[in-house]
Amino acid sequence: QQAPVSVTIDAAASGPRIDRNIFGQFAENLGTGIYGGVWVGEGSPIPNVRGIRTDVTSALRALKIPSVRWPGGCFADEYHWRDGIGPSRQRAVTVNGSWGNALEKNDFGTDEFFDFLDQIGSDAYISINMGSGSVKEAADWLAYMTADPGTTAGAERAANGHPKPYRVRFLGLGNESWSCGGAYRPDYYVDEMKRYARFVRNLNLEQQGTDNPAGGSVAGSAPMQRIAVGPGTPDTDYTEAVMKAWKAHDWSWSIEGLSMHNYTWVRWPPAYASTGFGEREYATLIQDTLKMEDMIRIHSAVMDKYDPDKKVPLVIDEWGVWLAKLPGSRDGFLHQQNSIRDAIIASINLNMFARHADRVRMTAIAQMVNVLQAMILTDGPKMVLTPTYHLFRMYVPFQDATRLPIAFDAGTYRFGTVAIPRVDAIAARAQDGKLWVALTNVDPGTPVRIDARIDGLAARTVTGTVLTADRVDAINSYDRPDAVMPRPIAASVRGGRIAVTLPPKSVAVLSVSP
Ligand code: AHR
8 A cells, every 4th residue: 555645734824815716717609608508598498597597507606606708719709799789589690600600699698698697696707809890899898788877878788678787897808819819910919909908998887996997996896807818828929018018008008917728638639539538548638737837837937027016917718628529519519528537637727726826816717518628518408517517616615715835745647658746736724714625636546545734723623525436537427417426535633634545536625624
């Protein structure tokens, strides 16, 4: 039997806050992510509230999702918001050129999106169209969403049933403008971005401030944060250009976030299967996800040069496992299954974000329902929660918790040429004062015994759950929806030390109290 891994946690220390916005989500008008996955329409036999399916909203509510990014992605740069407001029979029918040339009936538009947010208790992260739109179109959209009903724009929203201005907490200034968002040179993007940052205003008086034209701080109200396009590869040209401009900004414009996209796919185009794979694919994908650490380090270094006080957060608003589409699913719909491997990958990424909590203060996993690394899969009336859903639910206590110092010898898991850390862990003090520890055993064949010493807390009770499975490719299907589920894990505490054994390929979350 292998010796236990020694872990030391300083429960009395104070560290950075793990911003709850790190647990954000992305939902694009893509495939069945919205249509079928969220929106079924009021006439549907699938139970719904004003067209939004109730099984999905009640599952999502439990994740305490801080924000949802919408309408894209690449789709955002060809989205014209007027197509999606007003009586549904009058809405434009268009083609989603980014994703499978699907018919876009625009049944799910701005008002439906805010209804959805209300139903799941989340904030809006709106991506505006900087590709095929204009500053005026984007400014008009923000006016529609946020202006007082006494204005023409606000009156139009009121006529559509929503007199109260919406709260737009985050505004994305374009999407992947180095590629599907217009293929702009960095300097060109920066010049354009400044116009959007200046003129696309949040007019919601509750969010407006005095020192920031897009809505600065006022007591009791979170201002809107504008998020500029940043990198999608280790290339730092966008990071340099945007951060250099930010450093020189004046009163007339600013940004409050820099976006970064980084997927786990090993190589493009994504070819790894989401079901029926073996340990080689398991190990290779987990190794690939560790590149997130390099991406954060490379781009944070550039940000530190211009912003040593870390005022501008790095917003990783697209991340996750991008695999081959499921056989039989439509091209461009990015429909894949989700296994215990993907949940382990999610834990490794969330742990990285927590370790970089001083700079990484917001992320959005791609995507929420039916697309890429989804929380939920649906097929007509059927719904299943994925292993990644359960992982996100287990991590809820880390939202806005204080990260604590944790030391351990990770060891190495090897398969073929892959050699990666075997154990991963984070610890935090939650708002309720409890100590929370997340422990990941990457090794799919060998359990790991943990001997954790907790300094600064007279630990007396420990409880926990563990997510694991019998196979590396274990999934939840409509027939076996509970195959990969969190279950209680036996852990003991004696003399301030916690003992627990992590099963192979597992993530455990423990709660420790005095
Ligand atoms: O998430 C799918 C796509 O990936 C997004 O639309 C785009 O921004 C990225 O390339």
